[in-house]
Amino acid sequence: MEKVLIVSSTPKATEHLTxxxxxxxxSRIVAAMSGSEARRMMLDDGYDIVIINTPLPDEFGAELAVNLSETTSCGVLMLVKVDRADDVFSKVxxxxxxxxxxxxxxxxxxxxIKLISASRRRILGLKNENVRLQKKIEEIRLVDRAKCALIEYLGMTEAQAHRHIEKQAMDLRMTRREVAQGILQTYES
Structure with missing residues (x-):
């Protein structure tokens, strides 16, 4: 279940939103009375959704919203009076x-709230995909370095080095990454 942080200066509004x-x-709902309190709470504990009922006693709330959006993966919802909504929307x-x-x-x-939850799940999915792709790129670079070592020290062609790494991985039931690391330890030490 998602954790929600309500940032509101009035207990009545906090109670209504809760x-x-x-x-x-x-069911996991916590409240903060100011922007500074909300920032401290975000440092101590992560939240999935933050609802900011503007204005706050120490700031309007747009700065907090932008800061949270840039530095965390939480979804941020601002509640703004109708006469300021367009201006605030253009800023955030x-x-x-x-x-x-x-x-x-x-x-x-x-x-x-449903849109925020859906967009947050999508963003988290993209972040996970990004991490997976970064690991894949790192593995490719490692294997390429191992191929270069085989070419340089054993005089293999690129195709032979590639086949050697693939064959070792299959024969030894290891990943290409593990084989490449072994080759690099042997020839780059």
Whole structure:
């Protein structure tokens, strides 16, 4: 279940948002009264969704929203009075922050929360894919370095070096990475 941080200067608004979230099956809900308190809480514990009920006592809330969006993988929702919503939206939209006008209707709030959850899952999926691809690139570089060592020290062609690494990996039931590391330890030490 996703953890939600509500940042609001008024206990009444915090209570109302908490009830709305609980009706939508969110149970891990924590509240902060200011932007600085929210920043401290984010350092101590990660949250999946942060709802900022503007304005806050120590800042408006846009700076907090942008900061959280840039430095964490949480979804950020700002609740802004209707007369400031367009201005705030233009400042935070490039950072992936969602803005909902106050007073808000319940359906719009739930829809925004669902969109934030969906976009956050997509972003996390892309981050995981990025990590996987970075590891693959690292493995390819390592294997290429091992091929170069075989070419340089054993006089193999590139095709022979490639075949040698592949064959060793199959014969020894090792990964290409492990074979390449062994070759590099032998010839680069």
């Amino acid at each position: 009830k709305m979230l609980q009706m939508n099956r969110y 939209e490039d950072f992936g922050v969602f803005v909902v006008e106050k007073p808000m209707n319940t359906a719009m709030f739930y829809q925004a």
